[in-house]
Amino acid sequence: MQCGSLKASLGTSLPCKASRARVSTRSRVTRVTQAVADLQKAVPFLPTADHLAKWSNTSWRNFTALQQPEYPDQEELEKACAEIASYPPLVFAGECRTLQERLAQAATGEAFILQGGDCAEAFSQFNANRIRDLFRLILQMSVVMMFGGGVPIVKLGRLAGQFAKPRSANMEEKDGVSLPSYRGDIINGPEFTAEARTPAPWRLVKAYNQSAATLNLLRGFSTGGYAGLDRVTKWNLDFMANSEEGKAYTDLARRVDEAIAFMQACGLDMNSSVMKETEFYVSHECLLMGYEEALTREDSTSGLWYGCSGHMLWCGERTRQLDNAHVEYLRGIGNPIGVKVSDKMDPGQLVALIATLNPENTPGRLAVIVRMGATKLREKLPVLIEAVAAAGQVVAWVCDPVHGNTEEVKGYKTRRFENVKAEVEAFFDVHEQCNSVPGGIHLEMTGDNVTECIGGGACVSELDLSSRYHTHCDPRLNAEQALEMAFYVASRLRQRRDRIQKELESKGKVVMLY
Numbered sequence: 001m002q003c004g005s006l007k008a009s010l011g012t013s014l015p016c017k018a019s020r021a022r023v024s025t026r027s028r029v030t031r032v033t034q035a036v037a038d039l040q041k042a043v044p045f046l047p048t049a050d051h052l053a054k055w056s057n058t059s060w061r062n063f064t065a066l067q068q069p070e071y072p073d074q075e076e077l078e079k080a081c082a083e084i085a086s087y088p089p090l091v092f093a094g095e096c097r098t099l100q101e102r103l104a105q106a107a108t109g110e111a112f113i114l115q116g117g118d119c120a121e122a123f124s125q126f127n128a129n130r131i132r133d134l135f136r137l138i139l140q141m142s143v144v145m146m147f148g149g150g151v152p153i154v155k156l157g158r159l160a161g162q163f164a165k166p167r168s169a170n171m172e173e174k175d176g177v178s179l180p181s182y183r184g185d186i187i188n189g190p191e192f193t194a195e196a197r198t199p200a201p202w203r204l205v206k207a208y209n210q211s212a213a214t215l216n217l218l219r220g221f222s223t224g225g226y227a228g229l230d231r232v233t234k235w236n237l238d239f240m241a242n243s244e245e246g247k248a249y250t251d252l253a254r255r256v257d258e259a260i261a262f263m264q265a266c267g268l269d270m271n272s273s274v275m276k277e278t279e280f281y282v283s284h285e286c287l288l289m290g291y292e293e294a295l296t297r298e299d300s301t302s303g304l305w306y307g308c309s310g311h312m313l314w315c316g317e318r319t320r321q322l323d324n325a326h327v328e329y330l331r332g333i334g335n336p337i338g339v340k341v342s343d344k345m346d347p348g349q350l351v352a353l354i355a356t357l358n359p360e361n362t363p364g365r366l367a368v369i370v371r372m373g374a375t376k377l378r379e380k381l382p383v384l385i386e387a388v389a390a391a392g393q394v395v396a397w398v399c400d401p402v403h404g405n406t407e408e409v410k411g412y413k414t415r416r417f418e419n420v421k422a423e424v425e426a427f428f429d430v431h432e433q434c435n436s437v438p439g440g441i442h443l444e445m446t447g448d449n450v451t452e453c454i455g456g457g458a459c460v461s462e463l464d465l466s467s468r469y470h471t472h473c474d475p476r477l478n479a480e481q482a483l484e485m486a487f488y489v490a491s492r493l494r495q496r497r498d499r500i501q502k503e504l505e506s507k508g509k510v511v512m513l514y
């Protein structure tokens with residue numbers, strides 16, 4: 001685990017203070033040196049024949065699959081899965097491999113991941129404006145973070161497939177009536193009726209179609225001119241124009257615009273793809289196994305199988321057991337993957353899980369997405385980082401500051417912006433203390449002007465919760481709160497960059513920070 005970019009002259013990694021005594025510096029440095037050498041290869045994920053010997057796109061069926069719905073009509077389910085299996089893939093293996101390269105850069109500090117979107121996409125909220133507004137917000141946040149941090153931002157939507165939800169309880173009770181919990185629109189409906197809550201296979205096909213249409217629009221936005229840097233001043237969402245964050249964004253966008261004009265005067269080609277297009281990837285939790293299996297396809301160029309429902313798939317906190325179906329499935333597909341980690345994760349368990357999911361220690365293959373609340377994170381994350389570094393494993397560390405901060409206020413599930421920000425602050429502090437790399441942020445957020453999370457500059461109060469509470473599951477940061485978070489992350493990325501630069505200068509090393 002090293003501090004700073006590979007292009008910066010690398011020093012040795014300092015151990016976390018918490019466990020400095022346990023691992024000898026020499027062995028750690030040897031492992032880190034090996035990991036860095038691996039990183040420089042930038043290879044695609046290519047597991048050995050041994051690793052894949054017992055794996056197939058259906059081998060997950062031999063393991064226990066948690067959080068799966070009980071369909072009353074199995075035949076209908078099989079029909080829906082067969083139909084999806086006959087449809088085209090939603091993403092392509094080559095795109096997944098490019099994303100893996102980007103994540104490898106995030107693991108070394110040469111890029112930073114912004115992963116965000118709805119808690120659960122909904123059939124009833126599906127329209128072009130909502131997709132555009134989330135896309136626009138992600139572009140805005142990226143510009144803010146890129147400007148502050150001086151690193152490329154890997155844009156990764158929780159989108160075009162984020163439909164299935166794991167739940168704490170199988171049943172929900174209201175006024176003495178007990179019905180199956182809502183598990184996302186791909187499974188059942190949010191309305192509290194027996195009919196809506198019965199898992200229905202037609203929903204899989206509808207989710208596939210919605211994902212395909214969403215991706216189609218996103219591809220258009222990414223490459224059709226909408227995301228061109230010459231439009232940076234036009235991405236503010238209308239309702240944000242007069243907010244503090246909106247104004248701060250306008251100021252920053254003007255500075256970017258001026259810099260672009262200067263570069264243009266120097267000869268920058270405004271029609272180059274770097275200026276006109278952006279890379280945008282989609283991700284979701286790999287949860288509903290029948291759907292994932294139906295979209296698992298063999299790549300003719302590499303012979304590997306890919307989960308073609310999204311570029312990156314992640315394993316949830318509730319389904320990441322080593323000997324269960326989700327890990328079995330994910331260990332064999334070629335996509336970059338993520339794994340959610342709460343304070344319940346033990347360091348030895350994490351090292352074993354990483355070894356299973358990324359046996360060749362391929363850079364960019366794996367993101368560890370931590371979500372445990374600020375206080376627990378300050379205590380537990382250093383130990384996890386140290387264990388992973390001691391094992392010489394390369395991962396991109398990503399902070400999900402929302403899932404460890406859910407509470408109930410006046411009957412609404414909500415999150416307080418100050419707690420969410422405190423977790424991000426803790427994440428950056430811990431990485432600074434451990435001399436490791438903060439690789440990204442993962443947010444449940446929306447481009448809509450909702451009132452689901454309390455606080456922030458948006459000043460959403462407890463009393464406002466009922467006003468525009470539209471999520472079907474967990475509360476999302478609204479556009480203003482998300483942009484405020486982007487400014488905070490940008491400030492931390494800048495701090496980190498300045499610190500590394502000073503350290504290197506003081507050692508008399510050549511400074512070439514990204």
Ligand SMILES: O=C[C@H](O)[C@H](O)COP(=O)(O)O
Pocket residue numbers: 119165166167168169473474
């Ligand atoms: O988004 C994550 C989970 O699906 C969600 O937090 C579960 O919420 P629950 O504890 O209300 O089931």
Ligand SMILES: C=C(OP(=O)(O)O)C(=O)O
Pocket residue numbers: 119166285315316317318340341371403
């Ligand atoms: C369910 C989710 O997270 P976790 O697995 O961390 O609870 C999620 O991100 O939607």
